Amino acid sequence: MQQRTKQIVAITSILILMGFLLAQPIKGLVNEDKGTAVSNTDAASNISLEWVSQQAKQGLNASIIKEISDIEAQLPSASGPEKIDLLQQLATKWDDVNRPAPLGFVYEELATLDNQLTYWLKAGDAYRAAYTNLQDTATVAVLNGRAIQAYEKALELDAANLDAKTGLGSAYVSGTANPMAGIALLQEVVKSDPDHLEANKSLGLFSMQSRQFDRAIDRFKTVVSIQPDAESYFYLATSYENIGLKREAIAAFEKSRDFAADPTLTQFINRKIDELSK
Structure with a gap:
């Protein structure tokens, strides 16, 4: 189901x-507008796992919200393998209900605790999925930036990884002033x-x-x-x-x-x- x-x-x-x-x-490929760049500093400071979690819970079944909230409540006091296990459980919950924004943050935190290529790739993919249909340009810019960072971290671990290059190239095209660099990567x-x-x-x-x-x-x-x-x-x-x-x-x-x-x-x-x- x-x-x-x-x-x-x-x-x-x-x-x-x-x-x-x-x-x-796409800016830089066709009909490029010459405008003033908008700073996303304020948006970046407001967008966190807690914020996207609150947004993502809207419309979910009450029992699912409780399951997610119960896991989240255990995170502040957890550390080491216990915290990794809780984050993996949380990632599964968000993936099951197709909420990529919090999923990206969870995988990024997992990658920070356990520097694995798979975690960085999944973080980048989730962030990209989260902003694909968003109309809020400030949020899109923040999530795109986090996706780029995640793919760059993945490439630090495996410089030849084609999935990381694909994600990074796509993120460059859709969210930066240098789309041709992304096209070149793809x-x-x-x-x-x-x-x-x-x-x-x-x-x-x-x-x-x-x-x-x-x-x-x-x-x-x-x-x-x-x-x-x-x-x-x-x-x-x-x-x-x-x-x-x-x-x-x-x-x-x-x-x-x-x-x-x-x-x-x-x-x-x-x-x-x-x-x-x-």
Whole structure:
């Protein structure tokens, strides 16, 4: 049940992300605005595990909130292996209810206590997932900064790690004034491993955001050949649609519908297919 809930949440977010991608060009790649940078010092000081935990508990079942709060209450007096065990339990709870923001903070604390590559990677991935659909730019900037720091820590432990390079490259593109450095990292990953799933997916999404739909198509064709799912076929279909390839778009939308577990996405796809069939 938990896995299905997470899948439905992820698929529903496709429509939100799609609208964001096509409405917000990447700074430095297309339609760059020359404005004044906003300081995020105040936001950074307010965003902590305690704060994101409080926010993330909103809307959760009371029994789940109690389970999480009980673990949190034990943390201040815990140390060593006991604290690591409690944090691992807490990470599992947040992951089960698909709350990536507190999950990122928990994995970062785990990594601080036990300097493992896996913890830093999971912290970075959780932070990136947390800010993907956020509209609060100050919070996005803080979480993006923490993601970058986590991936950099991972690369200190393994300078050749492709997953860390992928995460770092994606974070650079989406949240810094130097997106081309991120693109270069992602291209370095796919040069080393042409079938790297996340690097191809990230390059595909950024190609869509910069309206280079032909490049996005190439990336998502690679992605669906490795791991077909509703999300990737949806992005492939949308890319085809944007360059006028209706037949190919319909075929990809139909594939996305086959994998979809969310009736909202299915209904949206059906409408798109009807529109493209006229």
